[in-house]
Amino acid sequence: MTASYGSFELQGVRFFVGDVLVARASDDGSTLPYLGKLVAIELDETGSVALDMRWYYRPEETQEGRQFHHGKKEVFSSNHYDRVYVESIECKALVLGLDHYHELHQRLAAHSRELVQEGVSADHVYFCRQHYRTDTNTFAPALDVYCSCKRPCNPDKLMIACDACDDWIHGECAGLDDKGIAALDNYVCDACKSKKANAS
Known part of the structure; x- marks a missing residue:
């Protein structure tokens, strides 16, 4: 039996289903952390907090690789789901549409702010304008x-x-x-x- 929850707390920050989370990819920090939307929170049979994630991909993580038109903070939503455990979570992130991303950065620059919202630093704000299918290596919509x-x-x-x-x-x-x-x-x-x- 597993129990489902709507949120969990880690290091004083509450994480909710629907939040975008940053997950550690390697213990030595040699690999960029993963980025994913929290889909479900469950307490598994061992008592561990398990998180079902829908991953975002960076351009470098796709078959196409980084291209001329990819922005520095660009990511793609994907159809790749996976499960991780709460111990791998580092912090929250924010993924916005391109227009909202530009508006937010203009406001942050004007007010010299480094924290966007609770648990989200300006370093972890990204934008998304395409969906990446990992099974067909295709992007939509066309730009x-x-x-x-x-x-x-x-x-x-x-x-x-x-x-x-x-x-x-x-x-x-x-x-x-x-x-x-x-x-x-x-x-x-x-x-x-x-x-x-x-x-x-």
């Missing part, structure tokens, strides 16, 4: 693509709009870093420059 390279945007990097065609161009593709983009009053992409040159 919009931009620029002549036809790649999605990286939320950590600025893009620049062409004043001639209104297309969005990656700073990297335009040969500009974030400071260079911020310093420009107007910009014309290479494709529009070529069209103008060919027409003259």
Whole structure:
């Protein structure tokens, strides 16, 4: 027989079903901790507190690996469930949609805050914009693509709009870093420059 619960307390912090938790991946800290949503809490036959988790994946943990468009704090929800025990839990985390993630970081920067909410530090705030199926190694939904390279945007990097065609161009593709983009009053992409040159 097992007993189910709605929450548990660890080191003075209460964890609830539905919270996102950080779980230790290795005892020596050589591996990044796991990130997962707490689905259920049970007391098993041995009296140990068992936690059923639905894992988030970092880009490096997928078959595709980290790509140009992946943000530093980007994770993917997944269909991978597993059970861990309470001893492996380090702290809470927060996974937000991209818009809410940007809004939160702007508020934190404005108020110099390091703690987002009880048990969640700013270091453990992530964003999610896709779901990863581990059985098929596929992502959904598909991300919009931009620029002549036809790649999605990286939320950590600025893009620049062409004043001639209104297309969005990656700073990297335009040969500009974030400071260079911020310093420009107007910009014309290479494709529009070529069209103008060919027409003259």
